[in-house]
Amino acid sequence: SQQGEEDPQALSIQEGENATMNCSYKTSINNLQWYRQNSGRGLVHLILIRSNEREKHSGRLRVTLDTSKKSSSLLITASRAADTASYFCATDTGGSYIPTFGRGTSLIVHP
Amino acid sequence: DVKVTQSSRYLVKRTGEKVFLECVQDMDHENMFWYRQDPGLGLRLIYFSYDVKMKEKGDIPEGYSVSREKKERFSLILESASTNQTSMYLCASRQLAEETGELFFGEGSRLTVL
Numbered sequence: 055s056q057q058g059e060e061d062p063q064a065l066s067i068q069e070g071e072n073a074t075m076n077c078s079y080k081t082s083i084n085n086l087q088w089y090r091q092n093s094g095r096g097l098v099h100l101i102l103i104r105s106n107e108r109e110k111h112s113g114r115l116r117v118t119l120d121t122s123k124k125s126s127s128l129l130i131t132a133s134r135a136a137d138t139a140s141y142f143c144a145t146d147t148g149g150s151y152i153p154t155f156g157r158g159t160s161l162i163v164h165p
Numbered sequence: 166d167v168k169v170t171q172s173s174r175y176l177v178k179r180t181g182e183k184v185f186l187e188c189v190q191d192m193d194h195e196n197m198f199w200y201r202q203d204p205g206l207g208l209r210l211i212y213f214s215y216d217v218k219m220k221e222k223g224d225i226p227e228g229y230s231v232s233r234e235k236k237e238r239f240s241l242i243l244e245s246a247s248t249n250q251t252s253m254y255l256c257a258s259r260q261l262a263e264e265t266g267e268l269f270f271g272e273g274s275r276l277t278v279l
Contacts, residue, residue, distance in 0.1 A: 085266050096169075096255055096270035097208075142207065146266060152223075153268060155200070157207035 058156035077143030171271035184243040188256030197239035
């Protein structure tokens with residue numbers, strides 16, 4: 055069963071705008087990760103945030119984590135057409151550290 | 166550069182055939198995973214392996230088996246393929262869980278069972 059659920063399922067924006075997608079999860083986590091998947095390809099790791107962290111940045115990416123609300127957000131600033139992809143959050147819990155993925159957010163950035 | 170290689174990008178098989186999906190990583194990673202991805206369902210874990218000759222069932226192991234005889238190779242086996250196993254299969258590897266949670270994925274194997 056899915057631990058994390060992304061929202062929205064689909065997002066369509068213009069180049070230059072910011073894109074925000076959210077992930078909610080059900081049980082306490084060790085860490086939360088965000089991945090990107092271009093159409094028909096494998097997933098690529100974007101960023102990992104640990105349960106004791108609240109915010110991380112990587113280039114145009116900003117990730118926040120609110121463990122009290124069991125949610126995370128991924129912000130892509132100044133989006134580009136090349137950011138068009140599906141974005142997944144993955145959480146792991148307990149001692150096994152096995153990542154469980156959500157269903158993903160499909161982002162389309164129009165040139 | 167780290168690399169996870171899946172042997173076949175596209176396969177077409179017939180119902181009842183035995184299917185082997187091969188995955189090789191060159192990063193000396195301990196952990197390896199097989200997920201399947203279906204539209205609207207995201208990624209679901211089939212099996213994972215902590216180390217050589219070790220395997221654990223994931224969320225949807227029915228109809229699948231795995232083999233890990235060497236550290237770098239993790240094979241997914243469909244003993245008797247069925248049409249509901251038509252899917253994208255993704256292999257991933259990871260260093261020890263306590264050191265980093267990042268998964269490295271292969272490009273995927275798209276299997277069609279007729």
